[in-house]
Amino acid sequence: MTAEAEPSADTASPAASAEGAVAHADAASDFPSIELSGIVQEYPTPDGKTLRVLDGVDLTLDRPGITMLLGPSGCGKSTLLRMMGGVRPTGVQTPTKGTVRIGGKPCDGPHEDAVMVFQRYANRPDLSIHENVALPFRFSMWKKRVPRSEVKTRVRDILAAVGLGDKHDLRPAQLSGGQNQRVALARALVLRPRILLMDEPFGALDAQTREEMQLLLGKLLVENPCVVVFVTHDVSEALVLGDRVLVLSASPAKIVDDIALDEPRPRSTAWLMSSAIVDVKDRVLERLHESRTHGQVRLSF
Amino acid sequence: MWNPYQQLSGTQRRLLGFGSLGVVLLAWGLLTGLGVVRPARLPAPWAVGSAFLRLAWDPEKGESPLLDHTLMSLTRIVVAGVLVVVIGLPIGILMGASPRINAVLSPLVDPFRSAPVVSLLPILVIWLGIGETMKVAFLFLGAVVFLIPMVRDAIVSVPEAHWISARDLGATPWETIWHAVVPIAKPRIADAITVSVSIMWTYITVAEYVNAQVGLGALIQNARRFSAMDQVLVGIAVIIALALVTHAAMRALKKRLYPWEVEV
Ligand SMILES: Nc1ncnc2c1ncn2[C@@H]1O[C@H](COP(=O)(O)OP(=O)(O)OP(=O)(O)O)[C@@H](O)[C@H]1O
Numbered sequence: 001m002t003a004e005a006e007p008s009a010d011t012a013s014p015a016a017s018a019e020g021a022v023a024h025a026d027a028a029s030d031f032p033s034i035e036l037s038g039i040v041q042e043y044p045t046p047d048g049k050t051l052r053v054l055d056g057v058d059l060t061l062d063r064p065g066i067t068m069l070l071g072p073s074g075c076g077k078s079t080l081l082r083m084m085g086g087v088r089p090t091g092v093q094t095p096t097k098g099t100v101r102i103g104g105k106p107c108d109g110p111h112e113d114a115v116m117v118f119q120r121y122a123n124r125p126d127l128s129i130h131e132n133v134a135l136p137f138r139f140s141m142w143k144k145r146v147p148r149s150e151v152k153t154r155v156r157d158i159l160a161a162v163g164l165g166d167k168h169d170l171r172p173a174q175l176s177g178g179q180n181q182r183v184a185l186a187r188a189l190v191l192r193p194r195i196l197l198m199d200e201p202f203g204a205l206d207a208q209t210r211e212e213m214q215l216l217l218g219k220l221l222v223e224n225p226c227v228v229v230f231v232t233h234d235v236s237e238a239l240v241l242g243d244r245v246l247v248l249s250a251s252p253a254k255i256v257d258d259i260a261l262d263e264p265r266p267r268s269t270a271w272l273m274s275s276a277i278v279d280v281k282d283r284v285l286e287r288l289h290e291s292r293t294h295g296q297v298r299l300s301f
Numbered sequence: 302m303w304n305p306y307q308q309l310s311g312t313q314r315r316l317l318g319f320g321s322l323g324v325v326l327l328a329w330g331l332l333t334g335l336g337v338v339r340p341a342r343l344p345a346p347w348a349v350g351s352a353f354l355r356l357a358w359d360p361e362k363g364e365s366p367l368l369d370h371t372l373m374s375l376t377r378i379v380v381a382g383v384l385v386v387v388i389g390l391p392i393g394i395l396m397g398a399s400p401r402i403n404a405v406l407s408p409l410v411d412p413f414r415s416a417p418v419v420s421l422l423p424i425l426v427i428w429l430g431i432g433e434t435m436k437v438a439f440l441f442l443g444a445v446v447f448l449i450p451m452v453r454d455a456i457v458s459v460p461e462a463h464w465i466s467a468r469d470l471g472a473t474p475w476e477t478i479w480h481a482v483v484p485i486a487k488p489r490i491a492d493a494i495t496v497s498v499s500i501m502w503t504y505i506t507v508a509e510y511v512n513a514q515v516g517l518g519a520l521i522q523n524a525r526r527f528s529a530m531d532q533v534l535v536g537i538a539v540i541i542a543l544a545l546v547t548h549a550a551m552r553a554l555k556k557r558l559y560p561w562e563v564e565v
């Protein structure tokens with residue numbers, strides 16, 4: 001019910017742990033913490049200069065639940081998100097400065113517990129839905145970790161959970177955009193990641209489908225709690241899903257606001273329309289506007 | 302009439318297609334039948350027809366010279382085709398998968414697409430002699446310089462999202478190429494192979510130009526020497542027919558193998 005403005009987000013209430021995706025305090029220790037300190041990221045531009053995208057980001061995530069990354073277009077959200085899964089090659093040195101620690105250990109490669117989901121769902125058109133979800137188990141990393149006998153039941157369970165239990169043998173072309181995004185989500189969750197990084201996963205969906213997917217995600221995370229970082233530039237989506245909302249300024253990005261929301265999901269319209277939340281929304285919008293980027297934040301109520 | 306997206310029915314298309322062929326045949330028949338053109342320059346359609354029958358079955362020897370020629374050419378194309386695929390396909394995939402490998406190999410391959418491959422024939426004769434090796438090598442070279450860039454382009458055209466997604470699911474770079482990129486490029490790779498085979502059919506006469514006793518190219522070459530224009534035309538017609546049949550067969554095979562392909 002509360003929306004606080006403290007930079008730290010340690011406000012998980014008992015109500016939230018019962019219903020929402022925020023798991024109990026003792027479960028938190030099962031999840032690797034993500035610590036970013038002094039992160040600076042620069043990219044070379046075509047005209048030979050350097051573009052500073054992230055400018056001294058310090059951030060700690062140490063409990064399961066959804067952290068929303070909200071910021072204007074092009075501010076460096078994706079750049080920051082990728083770092084939370086360890087260090088992933090992008091062709092340039094990442095990060096330029098600063099350290100990424102996951103589970104207390106410094107990272108120099110992609111972290112094994114982190115899995116990403118994108119807006120572009122990239123399902124293989126030649127494989128069935130079942131085979132698409134089972135695809136990661138063809139990679140040596142997962143082949144080693146998960147016995148073959150377990151793959152089939154895992155895929156069956158997760159497809160049922162995302163509501164595609166009757167679509168095993170269809171091909172991606174036979175599904176809608178929303179259903180395809182469910183396949184991508186299932187392919188990530190089937191790996192039982194402890195860190196799930198989502199880069200505007202529902203950005204390409206129509207409003208109604210997006211709402212369905214938000215509900216589904218909330219539900220799935222109750223069953224499979226993990227540390228979720230979710231990038232969006234939709235303020236409403238941040239308020240519907242986030243246990244914590246981080247607001248980034250325009251490039252070079254800094255964290256300009258850090259809001260904890262401990263209302264369990266699914267969140268009622270009444271809560272979303274309550275004056276406290278409307279105030280939060282106004283404040284976030286103001287922050288985004290302060291960073292002098294106009295017309296880049298999508299508002300949908 | 303002027304609507305590029307108009308759908309013609311099958312019958313309509315066939316009627317128009319055979320109609321235009323018919324008009325040409327008729328004009329050919331009239332020109333030769335009425336003696337406007339001398340048979341030594343252009344034999345009449347029926348003369349070509351009877352030449353075909355004579356070549357198709359030689360009752361004295363009890364064999365079919367045309368079949369022998371065809372099988373010989375076919376064998377050369379199959380051998381060269383297998384080599385083109387076995388050698389060209391991996392090179393094309395590697396070039397598509399790695400801009401570095403592409404940068405190294407592309408200057409060695411791409412220029413040959415516009416090189417006069419025919420003028421390499423004398424060099425091949427000097428290097429490899431006048432036997433089968435030279436003929437197969439020529440067909441191979443002519444086709445592989447087209448196959449490699451087409452396979453590379455097929456790989457490169459796979460949307461990057463597939464690559465990123467597999468990498469982020471923990472695939473090694475090579476697993477990513479193999480499980481997320483190559484499968485999606487397969488229909489276009491199949492197209493590349495089909496085109497390469499068509500190219501080999503156009504080069505078969507050149508390959509069999511030097512010292513060939515048997516083969517459709519040899520048939521044409523020898524008939525030309527004896528000014529048997531009707532036989533020359535039979536040879537050309539058979540090559541065109543075989544090229545069309547292989548093309549259609551490969552298209553049909555591709556449709557069966559990759560029914561999921563979305564036409565772009
Ligand atoms: N690998 C790269 N090389 C060079 N520049 C890059 C690279 N990745 C990102 N950038 C630049 O860094 C800036 C931030 O990119 P990023 O993708 O992190 O932003 P974003 O907030 O996710 O944007 P969007 O809302 O459009 O998804 C952009 O200006 C982009 O052009």
Ligand SMILES: [Mg+2]
Binds near residue numbers: 078079199
């Ligand atoms: Mg982005």
